[in-house]
Amino acid sequence: MSVAAIYSGGTLDVNLTNSREELWKFAQATSAGTLNIWAPPSGSCVHITTLIVSCSGANAIALNFSNSTLCYLDFNEKNAVPISMPFELCGGINEVLRASISSAGTVSITAVGHESGD
Numbered sequence: 001m002s003v004a005a006i007y008s009g010g011t012l013d014v015n016l017t018n019s020r021e022e023l024w025k026f027a028q029a030t031s032a033g034t035l036n037i038w039a040p041p042s043g044s045c046v047h048i049t050t051l052i053v054s055c056s057g058a059n060a061i062a063l064n065f066s067n068s069t070l071c072y073l074d075f076n077e078k079n080a081v082p083i084s085m086p087f088e089l090c091g092g093i094n095e096v097l098r099a100s101i102s103s104a105g106t107v108s109i110t111a112v113g114h115e116s117g118d
């Protein structure tokens with residue numbers, strides 16, 4: 001297994017390579033609004049197997065692919081939640097994984113999965 005990490009300001013991309021390339025995408029926000037977590041290459045879709053969500057205080061977060069909401073997370077205090085999927089969540093071709101954040105404060109989200117053309 002090989003590991004490569006690239007930091008480009010707002011995101012940290014970590015690639016762990018094995019028989020199927022698993023990608024780790026990290027995104028962080030400090031204000032309310034929309035946070036892009038994972039934008040697939042043109043003509044590809046994202047397959048999510050694990051999410052790790054943390055926040056510095058009370059916050060409501062909606063995770064979605066484009067306009068389709070996957071789930072709502074309502075935090076009443078500082079917390080971190082690992083979400084292991086019993087199945088892959090798949091976005092459509094060119095759909096971006098996003099979080100809608102309701103309050104100011106630090107929100108960190110790590111998505112683990114892979115990209116494919118189907």
